[in-house]
Amino acid sequence: MYAVIKTGGKQYRVSPGDVMVVERLAGEPGAKVDFDQVMMLGDGEAVTVGAPLVEGASVAATLIETRKGEKVKIFKKTRRQGYRRTRGHRQLESVLQVTAIAAGGKTETWDGEVNLTPRSELLLRARNLAFRAAAELPEGVEVETVVEPEGKGKSARVRAHVVEGAEATAEDGVSEAKQAAPKKPSASKKGDAQKADAQKKAPTARDVSRSGAPKQSKAQARAPVRRTSPRGKG
Secondary structure (H helix, E strand, C coil), rough: EEEEEECCCCEEECCCCEEEEEHHHHCCCEEEEEEEEEEEEEECCEECCCCCCCCCCEHHHHHHEEEEEEEEEEEEEEEECCEEEEEEEEEEEEEEEEEEECCCCCCCCCCCCCCCHHHHHHHHHCCCCCCCCCCHCCCCCEEEEEEECCCCCCCEEEEEEEEECCCCCCHHHHHHHHHHCCCCCCCHHHHHHHHHHHHHHCCCCCHHHHCCCCCHHHHHHCCCCCCCCCCCCC
């Protein structure tokens, strides 16, 4: 059995067990939603068309989540005027799973279990960020996935990081003490440090230029040095 329902100004063909994405509907995840605007019913070869609706027909569904859809870019341009504007829009949408269709005293239901896991969590699981296999973790270690929204008013874009917690042991305390202890520099490192200090103390071209002395040109630098006596003296 299938039905054609109307919601949000659009028509959808649904059957028990189908997952559909419609315009935003009010309600929390797990809420029951009923659609009474059924425009057509189909049961095998028998088809019932409403005028405009089928009397006594209804479709029951369960709300899974309300999220933002894919981004749509809006670009406007006026040529030869230097006018360009780019905007983006993400429409709010609700994800539903159809559980039953009732009409004319006959009801067809879906016996499965509705999974309320949001799409963002499924994407994290696909990237192996939401959980880890229990066999890979040592004993006494707990793994928790923290999902935090990015920015203000952004519900769909999330960032997840794995937080591992375990009780401290004696070996951990010894290793932390070793890391905290200061390391003594070796002889080779001392020599390198002395060379670096000497290079720092040596005057550079930049220091000479900043000292106020006149700067030589390239021709003066290439010319040989002539040592002559002052004029008028033999």
